[in-house]
Amino acid sequence: MDLIKKAIAWGSRKSPWVIHFNAGACNGCDIEVVDALTPRFDLERAGVIKQGSPRHADVLIVTGAVTLQVRDRLVQIYEQMPSPKFVIAVGACACSGGIFNGCYCVSGGVNTVIPVDAYVPGCAVRPETLIAAVTKLLDKVEAQTAAADGQLPPGPEAEPTPAPAAAAITDQDGGERHGK
């Protein structure tokens, strides 16, 4: 049993398939995400493949402050992914709302909608930062998977930790906003 668990942990570590979702980014971060997937950085060395379908993916890369229009879709895409699944918030907007924080049409950082496992700051992020984040996340994942007793990795906490900025928005004028 232990061996099987170790093997699966190793497999998850060595083959992260990513899906990229733009939740209202200015496209700056998206260009950098795509940049990180080009032959220049060659992420396939680490087993990364970009998948089109959330059912095939392990890592959801979200960019942008989540707009109210896209919020439900983001949740839907997250729920379509089979666990173990991980979310990386890429860019200042995805981490906390960034320059769109407090805007009437955004809900704030990604963590106001779905649980996030790694935050990559920057406006826009550098591909190197993104790659470093992915490898750090994967190291954590492998350790967790191997350690858990016959369970899938605990992954993200059920309750997303509210980002301070997001909380501030709710204070201003709650109701329509979805910051916790």
Next chain:
Amino acid sequence: MSVLTALLKILIFPGFLFLSAYALALQFLDRKLYARLQSRQGPPWYQPVADFIKLIGKETLIPAQANQLMFRMLPAFCLAAMAVAFVYIPVWGRGAMFSFEGDMIVVLYFLAVPPLASFLAGWYSRSLFATVGATRTLTQMFAYEVPMFLALLAPTLLSGSWSVSGNMAFYATHPLLVLVNLPALVVTLIVSQCKLERTPFDAPEAETEIVSGPLVEYGGRYLAFFTFSKDCELVVVLSLFTAMFLPFSTGISGVDFLLYLVKTLAVMAVLCLLRATTARLRINQIVAFCWKYLAPTALLQIILNLVLREVFLI
């Protein structure tokens, strides 16, 4: 042959176990060569194994609207068909594990199972993208089946045997006649790419338009077995191709096995080069290309072979 040796042959070598190992190895070599052609490093050697293990360990999600039974059974069908087809193709030595007059037809029928399975997978997923992918798979199948059957028939007209092993034995005694089949060889090479749904013929999967085609709703271990059986399909197509069009053999089993590996790897490299240097065709362009150019060439080859057979009474 006793039952035990037969079972050992079918399950271990040169049967299912070898097929699996070779399929994973070929997937790695394909990806590595593809990466090198794009001047990058490419995945490490254990990548296909890691992908497979990871998918096995993932949660299984089946869409509520999908047909549960078909959804679960199709990957198994696909894999089983490939394992059976492989039995009739010579790997170790000149003859296949089992052969009878007409086994080529059986292999061709089993080769029709993966596209049908992925069509049904897309259809029963009841998802819009999957349905579009499924219809494209079927359309593409109608485009390449005819040229493929015609082209594969050509060498057997000269050899007078509709068995893969019989064909191999005939060309072992008449090696020069292989040159006659060159047009059919080219047709089959292109059609193999089309059958395996690799670029430029990957319209059914087209991840930039329809997410990932018929398998869009598949995940976890069902996806693992589907992709694995597609890798097996690659091995079967390559093996059939080399047995029909490059049937050079020495008669010494070990040497022939090495020859088999060299030949399949060489054809693999050509297919990979094709994949790396072309862009995707639209589905109507694929159909037009197969019917306008490939089918007539294959037909000409058949006429040529019939005439040759009559004239020289081979």
